Amino acid sequence: MYRRQTQTYWTTQSAHEIPLILVQQEMTWWEALSYCRQNHVDLVSVLTNETQGWVETVSKNASTPNVWLGLGLTCPLSFWFWVGGSTVCYQNWAPGNGTGVSDCSNGKRSGALQSGSKQWISLPETQKLNFICTVVSGLLLLYQTELQILLHLYGHNLFSPPFCCSTRPSCTELSLDLLYVHRAKTKHSRQTNRAAAQSLTVMCSTLQFILLFSGLWALAMCVTRQFYVVEELKSWTDAQTYCRGNYTDLATIENQEDMDTILTLLSNQSAVNYWIGLTRNVDQNNNTVFIWSDGSNSTYSDWYPGEPNNKGGQENCVNLYKYFSYKWNDAPCYVTNQFICYKKIPLILVQQEMTWWEALSYCRQNHVDLVSVLTNETQDWVETVSKNASTPNVWLGLRLACSQPIWFWVSGSPVCYQNWAPGNGTGVSDCSNGERSGALQSGSKQWISLPETHKLNFICTV
Structure with a gap:
């Protein structure tokens, strides 16, 4: 290891240089970002376990309890990303950080490394900490990354009424500000960086309004089912309980497409009978009707000829019988069969x-x-x-x-x-x-x- 001013360079035991620098000055996150981009490449993006090992190594001589990383948060979406342009797939969050909605009411938040645990934490960007810069090429722009993601999420509505109006700063000006304030190796002053941060705050406020109109509207009831064969022997009632606990319910078959899907599932099965979610009931007019376990209303049926016959007066549940080519057959509910569950696909x-x-x-x-x-x-x-x-x-x-x-x-x-x-x-x-x-x-x-x-x-x- 050797030192130059307040920067610490590290090499690994195998004599390969770690492409990171610990800067022992204390700066806000934005100041740290500007410093790295002016003097090196960028704040560090931790994309792999190897890079995590590097930041743990170089942070050992930190003079602050936490160390800034190149980890940014888009507040309205609770969307964390690396300033290098990468998404946060590899993760090393400390408990209670990074997974929920961060409180941005007192300003934007950024990610830091805890000097003790070496895990990542969410902190207000105004805290003054040491930080780690990368010293290899491949810079991508924070503002451009964030704005491009938001633009694609919300499209042209971002710059149109009601999201932009005469009482707000020009959305076009905001977009230009965000896109051009930080170009690669920017030479702008920290004052310019602060102005950019203020513009980003305005953008975040606008986007909080946009989120109210982003499309989370009425839920549709039209869903698709995915069927599952359960190779356990249970009575109809026990099968119903199992399906409701582990899936959605016993199988409901509303059309020939559902039936064909189930036949495909059963083509490689060896059991003889399989419960489905159909049972016999008596309506208010004392008429016998069959209803589905999940309450679905369907007129589709696929009975074997002569069924249902309620043989012995106790056949109140329905199974698929192999020797009837899996046509529907009524049977006593206490008999134990394998069964078919379904899960609603949203x-x-x-x-x-x-x-x-x-x-x-x-x-x-x-x-x-x-x-x-x-x-x-x-x-x-x-x-x-x-x-x-x-x-x-x-x-x-x-x-x-x-x-x-x-x-x-x-x-x-x-x-x-x-x-x-x-x-x-x-x-x-x-x-x-x-x-x-x-x-x-x-x-x-x-x-x-x-x-x-x-x-x-x-x-x-x-």
Whole structure:
């Protein structure tokens, strides 16, 4: 290790230089960001466990209890991001930090490393701390990153009434301010940086208003079901309890498509009988009726000829009988069978053909939003609902900020779970012919990058 003024350089035991510098001056987060960009490259982005190890090493000589990192928060969305332009996939938050909605009422917040635990914490940006700069190339701009994400989330509404009006600073001026105050290796003074921070505060206030109109409107009741075979033997009532505790309910079959899906599931099963969620009841007029466990109202049926026959007067529940080609059969409810549960999928496929922006608007006006695929389970859901698509690809809520390039979900979530088709999502997309968005390939069910002007079916959350 060797020192130069108030900067500390470190090398690893293997003699490879760590590309980080601990600056032992005490500055606010914005001052630290400006210092790093003027004198080095940027505040550090911790994207891997290796980089986390580096910051732990260089922070050992810190003279403050916490050390600034290049971790910024978009207050209206509670969306954390790195100033290098990366999303926060690798995480090392201290308990109670980074996962909930941070209190920005007293100013914006940024991320720091605790000198003791070496975990990340959320602090007001005005605190004066040591900080860690990177000394390698690859700078991307904080303001441009944040504004591009917000622009893509809210589109042209960001600069249009009612979000901008004569009583507010010009939204166009705000956008130019945010885009141009920090260019690479900016030579602007700290006074300019403070002015930029004030403009960002105005932008945050505007966006808090925007969020009230961002599309979280009436929920639709139209949902798709995903079916599950449970290979345990239970009575109908016990099967119902199990399904309600672990899924949504015993299977409801409302149409031939549901029935075909279940037949596909059972094609590799060996049991003879499977409970579904249908039971016999007597209505107010003393007529025998069959009702679904979840209360669904459906006229669809698929009885085996001669069924239901209520043999012995005790057959009040319904199963699928293998030797009846899984047609419906009434049976005593106390008999133990394997059974079929379902889970409601909170998604809907819209079979109209629209551009990506038209699809986003439609989802926000009629449902909730274009779907964000954050987990393998949601990926399974979109694969299920996309089966009836009438276009070769289906729009998702996946958007590219071309100038970075950063892919993000319109819900404000980073793209950590990924399912890109080969050649998509990992390199620099060609935006010369317009902005690009993400779609699901109907065949491979992987994600692809397409020009936003393509007209496709799309999937909304409900």
